[in-house]
Amino acid sequence: MxxxxxxxxxxxxxxxxxxxxxxxxxxxxxxxxxxxxxxxxxxxxxxxxxxxxxxxxxxxxxxxxxxxxxxxxxxxxxxxxxxxxxxxxxxxxxxxxxxxxxxxxxxxxxxxxxxxxxxxxxxxxxxxxxxxxxxxxxxxxxxxxxxxxxxxxxxxxxxxxxxxxxxxxxxxxxxxxxxxxxxxxxxxxxxIPYLTGQQLREVIRAQFPQVSEQLIESLMNINEDLKKQVINGLLAEEAASVRSLLDAVALAQYIPIKRAVLYAIAEKLEDKMEHKLIMELVDTWVK
The missing domain is CATH 3.40.50.300 (P-loop containing nucleotide triphosphate hydrolases)
Structure with a gap:
């Protein structure tokens, strides 16, 4: 019963x-x-x-x-x-x-x-x-x-x-x-794995309804590249953190994307080579 x-x-x-x-x-x-x-x-x-x-x-x-x-x-x-x-x-x-x-x-x-x-x-x-x-x-x-x-x-x-x-x-x-x-x-x-694809896009859109699709697309592309490097063992897991990505979105509404990723993601990592790799990945998407 x-x-x-x-x-x-x-x-x-x-x-x-x-x-x-x-x-x-x-x-x-x-x-x-x-x-x-x-x-x-x-x-x-x-x-x-x-x-x-x-x-x-x-x-x-x-x-x-x-x-x-x-x-x-x-x-x-x-x-x-x-x-x-x-x-x-x-x-x-x-x-x-x-x-x-x-x-x-x-x-x-x-x-x-x-x-x-x-x-x-x-x-x-x-x-x-x-x-x-x-x-x-x-x-x-x-x-x-x-x-x-x-x-x-x-x-x-x-x-x-x-x-x-x-x-x-x-x-x-x-x-x-x-x-x-x-x-x-x-x-x-x-x-509990990280969110990816459309689900991650929904989270960003829910928290930041005013953000442009272009900004979301740029940061999503950067996040996907970071995940690939995490899988390859070249970056620590926190580099692909959804929390950090959302921090970057929040900042990127007011400052350039490159600086937003620097403060929200790269600066959290102590390894200088990982820091450098993240910023190089950003350069491939943001000119």
Missing amino acids: EDMISMEKVKRNQRKYSDETKSLIQVGGYIAPIDFLWEDILIGITLKKPILLKGPSGSGKTKLAQSISALFNQPMHSVNCSVDLDAESLLGFKTIITKEGQSIIEFIDGPVIQAMKKGHILYIDEINMAKPETLPILHSVLDHRRMLTNPFTGEVIHAHEDFSVIAAINEGYVGTSPMNEALKNRFISFS
Whole structure:
């Protein structure tokens, strides 16, 4: 019976997506680079499976999570992982407050506990940046138990039925480490590639409706060349980032394209040879 109810929710959410896709695009929502990717992720979310988004920087992982939040009208609590992430950053902390003239200790819920109690989305960004010993505290939250015993208060928290978890990783980047198997096995994983072709053009047009077709065409051509060099191993993945391309579009409305690409893309790379290659590619399209 529970599986039948879940699948009915999936169908309703798929219909809702079909009805609302255009409005999501108009407000800068996520556009899937693969036809079935968005709907498959929605099925995972509806079944309350923790979702892991794997992809290069600027491929739209955060935008995807934000679009799910918008689609379901479900607030999202974000955790930005780093080597400094600790249990308090995830769960909350104790503080002293004054109440009716007396000082008392009160626990302030962190993003994990807030999302669990309120039935919101928990978004864990760059989860492989956190120290491996920090994240096991989430194991019971991410598996079938969907619960947590708060080590600071002893409170046992059972997740609201609408609670969902989305995590994102940039694999192979400096400062990251492989996820341990116990953690990774709790997720359903999806690879998120960069947008290409007409889909990328739609994103640009949605965010910059006043930009000329000539400007879009020039930057699209430059972006395609950058992707080819990424595939050939001559440029780092972030050179073809959609985020960087959109930054270049924003700048190119007011300054020459060549300077826009310099500031939005080339200057982000530390390797001087990569920097030079990007600007040479630009010269082939912009005179």
